[in-house]
Amino acid sequence: MTTRLKxxxxxxxxxxxxxxxxxxxxxxxxxxxxxxxxxxxxGVAELLSQIMPLWNELxxxxxxxxxxxxxxxxxxxxxxxxxxxxxxxxxxxxxxNHYLEVNRLNAxxxxxxxxxxxxxxxxxxxxxxHMRSRARRWIWRCxxxxxxxxxxVWRFLREAVRQYDASIFxxxxxxxxxAHPQYLVYPSIDPLSEKNxxxxxxxxxxxxxxxxxxRDKPIILQVSRFDSFKDPLGVIEAFHMVRAHTPCKxxxxxxxxxxxxxxxxxxxxxxxxARDDPDIxxxxxxxxxxxxxxxxQRAADIIVQKSVREGFGLTVTEAMWKGKPVIGGAxxxxxLQLEDFHxxxxxHSAEGCALRIRYLLHHPEVGHRMGRLAKEFVRSxxxxxxxVRDYLSLMILCDNPxxxxxxx
Amino acid sequence: MVxxxxxxxxxxxFSECIVMPMPTGKAAVNLRDxxxxxxxxxxxxxxxxLWQSRMSIAxxxxxxxxxxxxxxxxxxxxxxxxxxxxxIDPFGFENMEQIREALVDLLEEYLWDxxxxxxxxxxxxxxxxxxxxxxxxSQIVAxxxxxxxxxxxxxxxxxxxxxxxxARWRLRSLKTDDFSHWIxxxxxxxxxxxxxQGIDIWFYTLDEIRNTILEFVNQYIEKPDDxxxxxx
Numbered sequence: 001m002t003t004r005l006k007x008x009x010x011x012x013x014x015x016x017x018x019x020x021x022x023x024x025x026x027x028x029x030x031x032x033x034x035x036x037x038x039x040x041x042x043g044v045a046e047l048l049s050q051i052m053p054l055w056n057e058l059x060x061x062x063x064x065x066x067x068x069x070x071x072x073x074x075x076x077x078x079x080x081x082x083x084x085x086x087x088x089x090x091x092x093x094x095x096x097n098h099y100l101e102v103n104r105l106n107a108x109x110x111x112x113x114x115x116x117x118x119x120x121x122x123x124x125x126x127x128x129x130h131m132r133s134r135a136r137r138w139i140w141r142c143x144x145x146x147x148x149x150x151x152x153v154w155r156f157l158r159e160a161v162r163q164y165d166a167s168i169f170x171x172x173x174x175x176x177x178x179a180h181p182q183y184l185v186y187p188s189i190d191p192l193s194e195k196n197x198x199x200x201x202x203x204x205x206x207x208x209x210x211x212x213x214x215r216d217k218p219i220i221l222q223v224s225r226f227d228s229f230k231d232p233l234g235v236i237e238a239f240h241m242v243r244a245h246t247p248c249k250x251x252x253x254x255x256x257x258x259x260x261x262x263x264x265x266x267x268x269x270x271x272x273x274a275r276d277d278p279d280i281x282x283x284x285x286x287x288x289x290x291x292x293x294x295x296x297q298r299a300a301d302i303i304v305q306k307s308v309r310e311g312f313g314l315t316v317t318e319a320m321w322k323g324k325p326v327i328g329g330a331x332x333x334x335x336l337q338l339e340d341f342h343x344x345x346x347x348h349s350a351e352g353c354a355l356r357i358r359y360l361l362h363h364p365e366v367g368h369r370m371g372r373l374a375k376e377f378v379r380s381x382x383x384x385x386x387x388v389r390d391y392l393s394l395m396i397l398c399d400n401p402x403x404x405x406x407x408x
Numbered sequence: 409m410v411x412x413x414x415x416x417x418x419x420x421x422f423s424e425c426i427v428m429p430m431p432t433g434k435a436a437v438n439l440r441d442x443x444x445x446x447x448x449x450x451x452x453x454x455x456x457x458l459w460q461s462r463m464s465i466a467x468x469x470x471x472x473x474x475x476x477x478x479x480x481x482x483x484x485x486x487x488x489x490x491x492x493x494x495x496i497d498p499f500g501f502e503n504m505e506q507i508r509e510a511l512v513d514l515l516e517e518y519l520w521d522x523x524x525x526x527x528x529x530x531x532x533x534x535x536x537x538x539x540x541x542x543x544x545x546s547q548i549v550a551x552x553x554x555x556x557x558x559x560x561x562x563x564x565x566x567x568x569x570x571x572x573x574x575a576r577w578r579l580r581s582l583k584t585d586d587f588s589h590w591i592x593x594x595x596x597x598x599x600x601x602x603x604x605q606g607i608d609i610w611f612y613t614l615d616e617i618r619n620t621i622l623e624f625v626n627q628y629i630e631k632p633d634d635x636x637x638x639x640x
Contacts, residue, residue, distance in 0.1 A: 015546075015564045019424055022544065172535035175431035184429040184464075184537065330531040342469050348530070373468045380565070381465060393426050397540050404452060408544040 004053045004192075011191050012385045020385065023392040024058030026408055030395060032062045033114040033135070037077065037123035039066050041287065043187070043314070044120050044143055050190040050384050051391075058388070065110060067124040073102040077123045080157070083150035084122065084142075096156060100126055107131045116395050125160045132163065137398040140167040143187075145311040145332065147173045165398055170312050171333055181401075183394055186333070187312045188387035189321060189378070195290035196321055199298055207295035213281060218248040218361055221300035223293055223319075225254045226267040229309040231329065233266070234350045236273045236280065238306070241354035243279065246361050253283040253296055297322045302360050302367065306353050307331045317382045320344070320374035325367035327356045337382075341366075343374040409630045412554045416594030420556060420586075422548040422563045425570035427463035429456065430538040438527040439484060442476070442534055443515040449536055451504035455577070456539040458498045458507070463569050464537075466613065473610035474498075475534075476511070483532035489518055497610070499576045543570065553595070553629050557622055565614040572617060573609055587621065600628045 009017045032055060036044045048064050055062030069077075076099045079089040107130035117135035119125060121143055128138055140161050146154070146169070154176070161167060166181045175182045189196055208215060220239060224230035232252050239250040252270065256263060274280040285292060297303060303319035303326045310332030317337060319326045326344040328334035338344030345356040360367045380386075400406050432453065436442035446454075456464075457475035472478040472494050481490035492514055501507045519525065528534065548563055550556035560568075571586035579585060584592070588601045603624045609617060 013564075015562060018547070019544075019564070022547070026544070169431060172429070172431035172537055173435065173533065175433045175535075177433050181540075182431055182433070183540075184431050330529070332531075335531050336465060339467050339469075342467060377468060389426065390428065393428050393542050396542055397428065404538075404540045406540075406542045408542065 003057050005057050007192055008383075008385055012379065012383055016385050016389075020054075020058055020389055020392065023389065023396070024060060027060065027392065027395055029059055029061050030115040031113065032060050032116045032118070032391075032395070033065055033112055034062070034118045034120065035065045035067060035124045035127065036120035037067050037069070037074070039064075046190075047187070047384075047387070048120075050193065051388055054384075054388050058392075063112065065112070067103075067106045067127075068109070069102045069106075069123070072098055074123075080122045080153055081144060083153035084144045084146045084157075086148040086150065089150065089153070091153060100129075103127050104130055110134070116398065118391075119164075122157055125157055128160055128163050137166070137395075138164040139394065139398065140164045141185075142167060142169050142174065143311075145171070145174055145309075146176065147171075149176075165401070166394065168394070171336075181397070183390075183397075185387065185390045185394075186336075186382060187314055187317075188382050188384045189314060189317050190384045191321065193290065195294050196318060197294070199295055204295045204298050207292050208299050211281075211283060211292065211296075213249075213251065213299075215299060217279070218246075218301040219251060219299060220248055220302050220304060220357060221251045221253065221296055222304045222306065223253050223297065223315050224305065224307070226252075226256060226263060226270055228262050228266050229307055230254075231306045231308050232270045233273060234308075235304055235306050235353065236270065237350040238304075238353035238357060239280065241351065242357045242361070245358060247279075248301075248357075248361060249279040249281070251281045251283060251296060251300070253285055253293065255285060255287050293318075294322075297324065300324060301364075302327065302357055304353060304357070305329065305334060306347065306350075307334060310334050313337065316344075317378055320371075321378045321382075323368075323371035323375045325360050325370040326374065327353055327360075329353075337377070342370065343377050344370060410553055410595050410597065410628055411630050412552060414553075414595065415551050416590070418590075418593065420550045420559070420590045420594075422546045422550075422559050422567050423570055424544050424546050424564060425463065425566045425574060426542040426544075427456075427460050427566075428540045428542070429461070429464045430540060432536045432538055434536040436528070436534040436536075438525050439489075439515065439519060439522075440525045442479075443512065443519065445536055446508065446511055446515070450538055451508070453536050453538045454504055454508055454511075455498070456537050458496075459573055459577070460539055460541070461537070462573070462614075463566055466565070468613065470611055470613060479528070479532070479534050483528035483534065484526045485529065486526055489526075492518065499580055502580070553625055556590075557625055557629075560618060560622055560625075565618075568614045568618050572604075572607075572621075573614075576609070595628075597628050600624060 005017050034048055038045050076095045079091050083089045103126035107127050114135040116137045118139045118141050120141045168183045168185045169175045170187050222235050274282050297319055303324045305316045305328040307329040312333035316328050316334050328338045330346040330348055338346050347353045434445050461475050477490045477493035480486050498507050548559040550559045575585040588604045592601055
């Protein structure tokens with residue numbers, strides 16, 4: 001039978017898979033429970049769907065539980081999410097009480113006992129108040145850019161988080177002032193998923209034909225939601241500067257930012273800026289259009305992610321995995337992933353973006369070299385096997401509190 | 409030269425090393441912040457930024473040997489400071505406090521002469537991380553030099569890191585590393601040991617180090633005599 005680990009072995013190498021198996025053997029049949037707020041949609045659900053089959057192959061008794069709540073509860077948690085990202089929100093005492101009540105009701109519903117309980121993001125954070133004894137180790141996994149959280153909301157959440165044994169953040173600047181150990185676990189991508197698997201030339205051409213994109217000029221692509229943090233208008237500005245010198249076309253592909261109050265205005269401005277320009281294509285895609293995104297990234301010559309604010313920037317990771325030269329805004333995790341002239345280019349302005357696009361259009365061999373380096377960089381650091389290895393390491397470390405160096 | 413069949417008295421077990429960064433929440437936005445925080449952080453935070461971070465994020469090209477020098481070059485865009493910080497070789501010190509003193513001294517001196525404090529460009533703050541490590545024994549073992557080469561080709565980068573880079577700190581009083589130590593205990597090859605100990609690890613990627621060691625070791629394994637008559 002082909003297992004997921006067997007499928008990953010040719011991609012990450014037998015040593016990496018063997019290491020996971022040995023760590024799994026070492027831990028034995030630990031009961032690991034992940035809790036989040038949804039089974040579908042969003043990065044957390046995507047990650048959990050990817051790693052769950054691996055746990056069982058590694059001999060870990062893993063389960064995935066989802067917290068249940070009504071519309072009011074998810075309105076509060078959405079507001080909390082935005083507050084942790086630094087937006088000003090209005091969360092009343094009554095809203096917080098409702099949030100606490102939903103956590104209490106869920107705690108009563110859950111029937112499991114666990115060795116390790118990984119609680120994802122703020123939604124289920126307060127479960128610990130009611131079921132601390134049901135898990136040996138509690139780990140809070142924060143996927144949110146909490147570098148500048150709203151003080152009041154963080155103070156409320158911190159009361160729960162401080163009771164955990166450890167927490168995990170995606171970037172060093174997201175970490176907080178907490179007494180327990182905080183770990184850094186970078187996000188990862190699944191190389192076997194629809195968004196990242198290898199595609200044949202026929203598959204790529206099929207998607208491009210279906211989307212009505214002719215491949216007659218070099219393609220510059222940005223995949224992102226149409227919100228101000230991803231600066232799609234800046235990308236169009238850069239594109240105009242490039243096209244004054246060299247023929248090329250721009251594709252802006254992504255979904256609407258339904259939860260961003262600025263979203264509709266930004267999209268309207270982007271559509272206006274692109275109107276009557278046959279070389280700019282705006283693609284409003286369904287959030288589940290993973291296959292189409294994969295094909296677009298593989299068809300592109302240069303991929304741009306000109307964010308002015310970013311969490312980790314997994315779209316950059318995905319583009320790098322496809323061996324493309326990537327130009328990214330110097331923000332969040334993009335800075336970590338792109339190193340000038342090696343794994344990509346970092347830019348600080350529309351002019352900088354245009355400069356690097358022009359350079360790469362005229363030096364395709366540099367772009368190819370960057371793409372190769374970028375792909376190997378992702379292979380070493382940002383594939384899901386590394387994420388699983390980090391969780392296994394964390395379980396070992398949590399069971400040896402106070403020890404910073406463990407020999408097994 | 410050593411016969412390919414000559415066994416070592418004790419086998420060499422390759423180990424693996426997992427480095428888990430632990431963000432401290434402390435950051436520096438300018439050179440004065442960096443200096444101030446360097447005075448306070450744990451010793452393990454210093455070792456993380458001096459050599460262990462290479463196991464967390466290893467860029468394909470190594471320009472500067474430690475995080476502080478890279479930050480000076482990329483964030484402050486101060487090549488002169490980056491050059492000065494590059495000279496600090498932690499494995500030449502007896503303990504972490506001496507390294508801290510050397511870093512603090514260098515930065516104090518540098519700031520003293522500057523007309524203003526240099527700031528990091530946006531997005532390039534220095535985030536201090538502490539670290540935890542897990543070392544686990546792999547199933548790859550070598551009893552002869554050819555087995556050692558075959559093991560070295562198979563193991564992950566983290567094994568190379570552990571046995572050469574991390575070992576130079578662990579075994580600093582002996583001025584050696586795990587590979588050299590095993591070869592010394594097993595075979596009479598002082599020149600091979602000098603060659604391995606002479607690798608300037610700071611400017612190689614771990615894969616480059618792997619290939620360099622393989623090249624060295626292969627030179628000391630007896631090859632079948634090319635002039636020997638062919639068997640019929």
